[in-house]
Amino acid sequence: MNWLSLNTEADLQQAIVASHTHPVLLFKHSTRCSISHTALSRIENAWNPEEVNGTLPYYLDLLNHRDISNLIAQTFGVTHQSPQILIIKNGKCTHHASHMEITFDEVKEHV
Helix, strand or coil, X not given: CXXXXXXXXXXXXXXXXXXXXXXXXXXXXXXXXHHHHHHHHHHHHHCCHHHHCCCEEEEEECCCCHHHHHHHHHHHCCCCCCCEEEEEECCEXXXXXXXXXXXXHHHHHHC
């Protein structure tokens, strides 16, 4: 799986622009949390680009970039969780999930 970096406000803006042509997955990961590691592994192990309509996966290390995590929450009106995924289409969050609700099947269903 090839994650795109989500480290700056410019990266977030790039993801939002890209969401107008492809679904975008934002994955907010806490490197200190075992649940977050489990959710990340479940997504990475099951990831199949053909099953998710060319979805672009963006990875955010929220411990190093909490400001970007806060900006995501503000931009999309979604309360911060960790771990958390957001599906972005046409510049809007169409689905979000956190903790053990994060699965590849969940992503497939909403892209």
